[in-house]
Amino acid sequence: MTVLIRGAYLRGREGSWDLAIEGERIAALDRSLEVSAEREIDGAGCLLVPGLVNGHMHFDKCMLGDVMRPNESQTLQEAIYITWDHKREYTPAEIADRAAPVVDRGIVHGTTAVRAFADVDPIGGTVPVEGLLELKARFEGETHFEVVAFPQEAIVREPGTAVLMEECMRLGADVVGGLPWYERTDGAMRDHVDFCFELAERTGKDIHMLVDDTDDAYSRSLEYLAVRAIEEGYQGRVSASHCGALAAYDHSHAEKVIGLVREAEITVFSNAQISLVMDGRNDRGLIRRGTTRVKELLAAGVNVASAQDDVNDPYYPFGRPDQLEVGQYMAHVAQLTYPSELETVFDMVSANAARALRLDGYGIEPGALADLVLIEAPTVRDALRLLPPRRAVFHRGRLVAESRAESVRHRAGG
Ligand SMILES: [Zn+2]
Known part of the structure; x- marks a missing residue:
């Protein structure tokens, strides 16, 4: 042995x-x-367990918090502009150098698999994907590493992105990303989802989108994503992060959508830390948590996972990154605190995320x-x-x- x-x-x-x-x-x-x-x-x-799995992480942006200018207006819009300023200057080596210590910390904290999101848009072109592919190569044999081609500025509303998405898949991205709720109209949202399925099928890849990351009850891309997954035979191959709007739907509509998500075997990633600081920013008095219907999804038999999402970037100043800490936040936010619920939380940062990534031999x-x-x-x-x-x-x-x-x-x- x-x-x-x-x-x-x-x-x-x-x-x-x-x-x-x-x-x-x-x-x-x-x-x-x-x-x-x-x-x-x-x-x-000691407790011996299979490796922790971080299924949603923006390594191209991480640690910009150390080098960026202050966010004077303390707004999301300025955080986006700060990100753009850096993105224009990215090189693949700079991204890999900046992110490597964060990958290292994740490994020290027991993460054996990560799914890394790289922005794909006309500002950075294919450079973020190239940077994360270089990072993946540097950690060959030390962690399972997947790169998602993620259209951060949406696709239909940002001309040129569709071609870049195609190019990033040719360069070697592992997963087709998406941001359908960020399109301007429902029609564009559907075109966005359709484009991603077409690209995923043509390249033989899985799909992981950021979905309805808003408190807006009229943001309904999760429903369409689920229906398309069923129609295309993509059950078990689609993940949807955030899905905050699901919490804003009236209960009868939410139940219908949860049923479709279950039928489509979509994994829902709920990332408590980033949602707590980014959502409900216009609320007064009690501030909403930005979290989806975690308990209801679990009760319906949906695979629910939780991930770090961000580390020390223009959107989030913290992040160890440690999937146990991620789980601890999720336990608080979703009120999963009884013994069997704590086991569920642990699954959300390990086995459930592994299922979303379809890790063999886990x-x-x-x-x-x-x-x-x-x-x-x-x-x-x-x-x-x-x-x-x-x-x-x-x-x-x-x-x-x-x-x-x-x-x-x-x-x-x-
Ligand atoms: Zn994210």
Whole structure:
């Protein structure tokens, strides 16, 4: 064996367990394994889980917070202009250099797969996609990395974008992105969705759109996206991030749309941190949370996931990025706090996101790929409560990160 992890706790199983890795895969899992290995890791007191999955992350914009000018008006519009100023100057190497430390931090925090969004528009052309493809190459063998060609300024209202989307898929983007709700009319929204399906089918790729990221109850692109997914046989191959407007619909319409989303097997990504700071900006008194109907989607059997979205950029000043922290925010925002709900939250930043990315061999049984995290906490609740160090992180059986907590408490009179 190449690796033996001793005495770790697993989700949903009693007692402590030994896990052996051979090459890229999990070779054995039992209460006690009598095997020798090149490397042995003490898992005592730790929870051993499949890798965390960050399924929505803007690596082309991340860390601009360190170099951008101040947002004087403190408005979204100025944040957009600041982004454009930088985007005009992007080079692929600059993007990859700026984002690499953030990918590293994610790996240290146990992320073994990421889906990275790259803006595609006439301002930056194909450069953001080229930058994230370079980033992907730099992390080959260290994390699963997907690049989404994302039309940040929409498609119909921004002439030239359709051609750029085609070019980005030719360059090697892995997923067709979309932003249908940002078009000016319902007709343009439908043309946008139709274009993305045509491009995805022609290139054999999956689809991940940002959908109805607004409190506007008349923003209804999720419904059309679901119907088109069903018509095109794209069940299980479409993800929709945000879907905030779903929370603004009247309940009977929301129920209808949730039914369509379920039938289309769309994954809904709800990213609590960015929604909390970006949505409901015009509200007075109580400020809405910008979050979709997470509990209702879960109850209907929809696959719901949660992701970091942004790290230190013109839109969001924080972001570790740590999928456990993402889960902790989601637990607060969606009020998922009872024991089985905490398990669901943990799934949202791991297994549910893995399902959205259709990761092969994801899991913790013999034969699965050894993408694993050893968390220094015995239970899911403690992991979400404490956000403790990830003692060891494995990608395809290879140890890619280790962390230790080092604190010393000095007692009075000691
Ligand atoms: Zn986003």
